[in-house]
Amino acid sequence: MLGLDSLTRVALELRRDVRAARDRDPAARDVGQVEILATWPGIHALLAHRVAHALAGAGIPLLPRSISMLARAVTGIEIHPAARIGQGLFIDHGAGVVIGETADIGDNVTIYQGVTLGGTGFATGKRHPTVQDNVTIGSGAKLLGPITVGHGAKIGANSVVITDVPPNSTVVGNPGHPVRVDGRRVEGPDADWIHLPDPIAEAIEGLASRISALERSIAELSHEHDAPVAEVRRLRPSRGPNPAGG
Numbered sequence: 001m002l003g004l005d006s007l008t009r010v011a012l013e014l015r016r017d018v019r020a021a022r023d024r025d026p027a028a029r030d031v032g033q034v035e036i037l038a039t040w041p042g043i044h045a046l047l048a049h050r051v052a053h054a055l056a057g058a059g060i061p062l063l064p065r066s067i068s069m070l071a072r073a074v075t076g077i078e079i080h081p082a083a084r085i086g087q088g089l090f091i092d093h094g095a096g097v098v099i100g101e102t103a104d105i106g107d108n109v110t111i112y113q114g115v116t117l118g119g120t121g122f123a124t125g126k127r128h129p130t131v132q133d134n135v136t137i138g139s140g141a142k143l144l145g146p147i148t149v150g151h152g153a154k155i156g157a158n159s160v161v162i163t164d165v166p167p168n169s170t171v172v173g174n175p176g177h178p179v180r181v182d183g184r185r186v187e188g189p190d191a192d193w194i195h196l197p198d199p200i201a202e203a204i205e206g207l208a209s210r211i212s213a214l215e216r217s218i219a220e221l222s223h224e225h226d227a228p229v230a231e232v233r234r235l236r237p238s239r240g241p242n243p244a245g246g
C-alpha cells in the first residue's frame with residue numbers, strides 16, 4: 001500500500017528533479033528552488049508522475065491515470081503512470097513530450113520538448129525505449145520501439161531512432177545513425193571504389209595462365225623445347241588519386 005516510505009521517496013525524487021533543472025537549464029541559474037517548483041512545467045509533470053507511479057504501484061485504480069491526464073492538460077507532457085523514471089530527469093519546456101507505458105529512463109537524463117518515447121505499432125509487452133543514465137534527447141526526437149539508448153548518448157534534435165544507440169555516441173538523422181562514438185567521427189562505408197576486385201580481369205588472367213600451361217604441355221609432347229610460351233602479364237589495379245576521395 002501507499003505509505004510514508006512512498007511519500008518520502010517521492011519527496012526525495014522531487015528534490016533531485018528540481019536540482020537537475022537548476023543544473024541543466026541555463027535559464028534557471030539565478031532562480032530559486034521554490035520558483036522552479038512553482039513555474040517549471042517539466043517539474044510539475046514529474047511531480048504528477050512520481051505520485052501517479054506510486055499510486056499505480058500500490059494498485060490504486062483510476063487515480064493514477066486521472067493524475068497523468070490532468071498533468072498532460074496542464075503541461076503538455078504525457079507520461080504513462082507505469083513508465084519507470086530514474087532520478088534527476090530534466091524535461092525542458094516540455095510541450096509535446098510523450099513517454100510510453102513500458103519506457104524505462106535511467107538517472108540524470110535530459111529531454112527537450114517534442115520528444116516521443118513511443119512504440120512502433122500495436123505490439124504488447126515491452127515496446128518502448130530503455131534510456132540509460134546521462135542521456136540527452138534533443139527537441140522533436142522520436143525514439144520508437146524497445147530499443148536501448150546507451151549511457152551518455154546524445155540524440156540530435158528531430159532524429160527518428162529505431163535501433164539501439166551505442167553508449168557515449170551522438171545519433172542524428174532519420175533513420176537515426178551514430179555520427180560520433182566516444183567523441184570520434186564514425187568511419188563511413190569503404191569508399192575506395194577504384195580498387196574494387198575486377199572479376200573480368202581476374203577471369204582473363206586465369207585463362208591466360210591456362211593457355212600458357214597448355215602451350216608448355218604441347219611443347220613438351222611435341223619435343224619442341226624451344227617453342228615460345230606466351231607471357232602472362234600480371235594485371236595491376238589502376239593507380240592514382242581516388243575520385244571518390246576515400
Ligand SMILES: CC(C)(COP(=O)(O)OP(=O)(O)OC[C@H]1O[C@@H](n2cnc3c(N)ncnc32)[C@H](O)[C@@H]1OP(=O)(O)O)[C@@H](O)C(=O)NCCC(=O)NCCS
Nearest residue numbers: 112137138139154155156157158159170171172173179180
Ligand atoms: C546532437 C547534438 C546534441 C550535438 O552533439 P555533439 O556530440 O556535440 O555533435 P556535433 O555538434 O559535433 O555534431 C556531430 C555531427 O552531427 C550533425 N548534427 C548535429 N545535430 C544534428 C541534428 N539535430 N540533426 C542532424 N545533424 C546534426 C553535425 O552537423 C555534425 O555533423 P558532421 O559530422 O558532418 O560535422 C545537438 O546538435 C542537438 O541536436 N542538440 C539538441 C538540442 C535541443 O534540442 N535544444 C533545444 C533547446 S530549446
